[in-house]
Amino acid sequence: MKKIAFFDTKPYDRVWFEQYNKNFEIDFFEEKLNFHTAKMAEGFDGVCAFVNDDISARTIDRLHGLGVQTIAMRCAGYNNVDMKAAEGKITVSRVPAYSPYSVAEHAMGMLLMLNRKLHKAYIRTRDFNFNISGLEGVDLHRKTAGVIGTGKIGRIFINICRGFGMKVIAYDAYPAKDSGIDYVDLDTLFKESDVISLHCPLTEDTHHILDKAAFEKMKPGVFIINTSRGGLVDAPALLDALNSEKVRAVGLDVYEEEADLFFEDNSDKLVKDKTLALLLTRPNVLITSHQAFLTREALQNIAEITLQNLEAFFDGKKTGNEICAKCCQQ
Numbered sequence: 001m002k003k004i005a006f007f008d009t010k011p012y013d014r015v016w017f018e019q020y021n022k023n024f025e026i027d028f029f030e031e032k033l034n035f036h037t038a039k040m041a042e043g044f045d046g047v048c049a050f051v052n053d054d055i056s057a058r059t060i061d062r063l064h065g066l067g068v069q070t071i072a073m074r075c076a077g078y079n080n081v082d083m084k085a086a087e088g089k090i091t092v093s094r095v096p097a098y099s100p101y102s103v104a105e106h107a108m109g110m111l112l113m114l115n116r117k118l119h120k121a122y123i124r125t126r127d128f129n130f131n132i133s134g135l136e137g138v139d140l141h142r143k144t145a146g147v148i149g150t151g152k153i154g155r156i157f158i159n160i161c162r163g164f165g166m167k168v169i170a171y172d173a174y175p176a177k178d179s180g181i182d183y184v185d186l187d188t189l190f191k192e193s194d195v196i197s198l199h200c201p202l203t204e205d206t207h208h209i210l211d212k213a214a215f216e217k218m219k220p221g222v223f224i225i226n227t228s229r230g231g232l233v234d235a236p237a238l239l240d241a242l243n244s245e246k247v248r249a250v251g252l253d254v255y256e257e258e259a260d261l262f263f264e265d266n267s268d269k270l271v272k273d274k275t276l277a278l279l280l281t282r283p284n285v286l287i288t289s290h291q292a293f294l295t296r297e298a299l300q301n302i303a304e305i306t307l308q309n310l311e312a313f314f315d316g317k318k319t320g321n322e323i324c325a326k327c328c329q330q
């Protein structure tokens with residue numbers, strides 16, 4: 001039986017892998033995969049990793065030296081993998097789609113909560129405070145949603161927005177032909193959108209796609225939602241845009257410096273990230289801890305597809321879920 005080392009695992013993902021696994025001997029480690037922890041993969045044939053593992057060239061070289069043949073990412077994004085370094089050494093696969101609904105629905109959930117201040121209402125009524133002053137929102141009906149990235153998740157988010165009677169405009173570096181999507185350039189999207197939601201991958205081109213200059217171009221009172229990757233948003237510039245009230249409210253499921261914080265309980269620790277601390281003091285900022293994917297259906301699909309990717313690799317077959325340096329847009 002081939003041996004697979006699973007890094008950065010939590011009880012909620014182990015459950016499904018244990019249920020679906022038939023062909024592998026799996027060891028679940030809580031540690032994140034990085035150059036230092038890579039040595040734990042000694043004696044394993046493959047590793048399985050997640051969004052905040054540090055799969056740099058050094059990590060890959062160490063894994064390769066230990067005889068690890070494949071890295072199965074149990075996620076869609078792979079911006080944390082140095083694909084150039086992996087080429088010719090280790091085959092990397094991912095789960096391109098497990099439930100785009102999970103992420104798109106979370107994005108809309110964040111928007112609804114921020115707009116109608118449901119987080120405040122929840123706390124008030126717990127305390128028998130039935131005052132509704134300050135809880136005013138806006139109708140989303142007839143507002144314009146600007147969607148950046150119209151792949152699997154972006155398109156579902158577009159459909160959800162259309163269900164609310166919103167007008168949708170979109171920007172994508174690779175617009176989908178005959179999709180019925182109203183594509184505009186990025187400046188027009190910034191200028192016309194009441195809500196901007198990010199659904200593109202993190203690449204060199206999209207790093208800080210929302211920066212100071214972008215916020216300056218936006219409509220006053222815009223809502224920003226990022227369920228994609230933290231590095232898409234320049235967080236200090238976002239804080240300035242909140243201070244100037246250019247941005248009405250923001251929902252972040254991801255944060256550029258999340259790697260050492262998210263998925264863990266840091267409530268007893270001194271978190272030194274000042275920008276994050278300032279963002280969290282604001283009632284119009286909602287931060288969730290990279291949980292947009294966290295539905296039962298998504299976890300089941302992640303487990304099933306990751307195991308299929310591993311099985312195919314060791315059987316010498318292709319699934320189409322392999323990533324290569326040449327075909328990825330990094």
Ligand code: NAD
Binds near residue numbers: 096097228253290
């Ligand atoms: P996808 O590959 O189906 O779609 C991505 C879209 O972005 C494509 O249409 C692509 O053409 C477009 N794109 C690429 N480069 C671009 C650029 N420079 N500017 C604008 N658009 C560009 O991916 P998906 O499944 O829809 O996922 C989107 C992102 O969501 C992923 O990259 C991942 O980072 C993120 N994600 C987050 C979670 C979470 O739990 N928060 C879960 C899954 C995925």
